[in-house]
Amino acid sequence: MGINYPAATSRSSELYDRGKSVIPDGVSRSTVIIRPHPVYVDHAKGAWITDVDGNRYLDCNNNFTSIILGHADPEIEAAVHSQLAKGTAFSMASEAEILLAELLCERVAGCEQIRFCNSGTEAVMGAIKAARAFTQRPTIIKVEGSYHGTYDHAEASLGSDPSNWGLAHRPATIPYSEGAPDSLADEVVIVQFNDVAGVTEAIQTVGSGLAAVLLDPMPSRVGMPVLDPSFAEAIRTGTRDVGALLILDEVISLRLGLGGAQALHNIDPDITAMAKIIGGGFPVGAIGGKSEVMDVFAAVHGNRAAVPSGGTYTANPVTMTAGFACMSQLDQTSFDRLADIGDKIRQGLRELFASQSLEWQVTGAGSLFRIHPHQRPIKSYRNAHLDSDESALMESLQHRLLEREVYFSSYGMGCMNLATSDGDIQHFQDAMDVALRVVAR
Ligand SMILES: Cc1ncc(COP(=O)(O)O)c(C=O)c1O
Structure with missing residues (x-):
């Protein structure tokens, strides 16, 4: 020992x-x-x-x-050192952000465009806000026990236990942090992973109130189960039927393959939340998606975007440089x-x-x-x-x-x-x- x-x-x-x-x-x-x-x-x-x-x-x-x-990693270290010598953060744009966005858009099929942020929590929160703005609807469906960061809605029923988790086909919405608003129960509907009938029913029941279904294809806290293809299919078809979006949380699963889990499982998400490996060891998050959805972040229809987004350290060149140095080494x-x-x-x-x-x-x-x-x-x-x-x-x-x-x-x-x-x-x-x-x- x-x-x-x-x-x-x-x-x-x-x-x-x-x-x-x-x-x-x-x-x-x-x-x-x-x-x-x-x-x-x-x-x-x-x-x-x-x-x-x-x-x-x-x-x-x-x-x-x-x-x-x-x-x-020596290549990340060298790239970051060179950026450190040039300055770490500016209230002006830098090319490093475009390089990483181009790389990710080329690799991850669901990403035609990307907005960066500073963590996976922010990426999932931004994805939910984007889905709500795009659909003009309030409610999301998420999987029981699945971790998506610390935003109130994303962490609902993360820590459910036998004393409060409710019926198998209709799990209860349990706030994770004390003091979360009661409205959470109306705004987040919980389903069990791989429950095809349960998710189909939930999507139809929420119907015209549904903004998005949030899915991690191999949720760690759910035990890293194997995704049943018919579960992913039911979510994709069901969301399209009711005019809602599919948000794929690839914060972890992007490390499963060059094109992420969406390539492995043939999933076509509207929005992809990313983080972790794409920062090369630095704090990062990214919301990627189809251009028509990502448009909610653009101030093209007036002075203000439908979903204004920013952040003092968002897309800072150190993180972007480290992320590019990391991701470009992966094949x-x-x-x-x-x-x-x-x-x-x-x-x-x-x-x-x-x-x-x-x-x-x-x-x-x-x-x-x-x-x-x-x-x-x-x-x-x-x-x-x-x-x-x-x-x-x-x-x-x-x-x-x-x-x-x-x-x-x-x-x-x-x-x-x-x-x-x-x-x-x-x-x-x-x-x-x-x-x-x-x-x-
Ligand atoms: C699937 C998933 N989504 C979101 C997050 C939140 O990411 P972050 O810790 O960067 O906020 C995590 C963190 O572990 C995660 O595993």
Whole structure:
């Protein structure tokens, strides 16, 4: 066993104590919390992170799927350095924005035009606002348990549980943050992932009030289920029938292929929300879509656009340069290699579960995977939802992996970058072998 976690005398623990006095709960992202103390990073390179105590970890999270080439990629670093020397942000336009927009429009079929923003949250929020403005309608339909960032409407029913999630064919709309307006229940209708009959009925019921259906094709919090093509088809046909839009959230799934998940699943969205990998490691978001819809962002019909959008750091040249340096290095070979890494990880896990007689399973595609400490079929959120014992098991797995130099999320989501070598995959496998034995005991 390599690393002592938790370590009351570590620099990470000391920093957490300091952080707590000026930041509620010590850190600004609830997802980086590990109890009893988070791990503070000093630096990272390729597939590995080094913490402030000098411990090294194979990164199986990659900043929640935003790092794709590997940490501190030399080409991104060089491009960003050169931009830093030229200035970082101006209230004037720059060519860097056009370069990244051209690259994305060429690759992602659903994007004829793009507007940038600073996060996936903003991209989904902007997409919803665009759909509402385009259709002049208020309501959206979203999938139970699916994460789309922290905008009130987009996070409805993200944390539903058996005590409040309601009927299977008509899930309840549950606000995620306390204090969300009651109107949320009228403005967001919830369906279950892969429930063809449920989504068809919901679209028809909301009918002329429906602005859009919001869909992530492989939602991580729903367990990374396999998308049933007839579910995507029912959404596409149903939205067209009632004059509503399909918003595809590709914030994560863009890392599944050169043209994103829409190319893999043959989905034709009206709006695509993007973020994470397209910023090359810097804060980013983008709303892409068909020109007639994207027109809501243009001030062509008067002095003001139907949906004014901006942001002090939107399309800043550092992010745009980093994003272009990252995305232009990715080709079909990169995505084939990412899929190969993911396949080896998933296959290795299946072999471990079998050899240890564990009734566990793994889902996912490409460089993404999710471990489930049970064998319920993963079709929707309700099957994937962990009870408190299962959650405790996954947290314990995270701790046991930290001790063995692997950084992994607390709920079983994994993501690998392109710098991951076959030796690193073996390291993951060996660490997991021991960690699973300890946890399952
Ligand atoms: C599918 C999806 N949509 C939207 C978001 C929000 O992106 P951001 O964290 O950049 O705001 C995330 C973040 O994890 C996500 O996974």
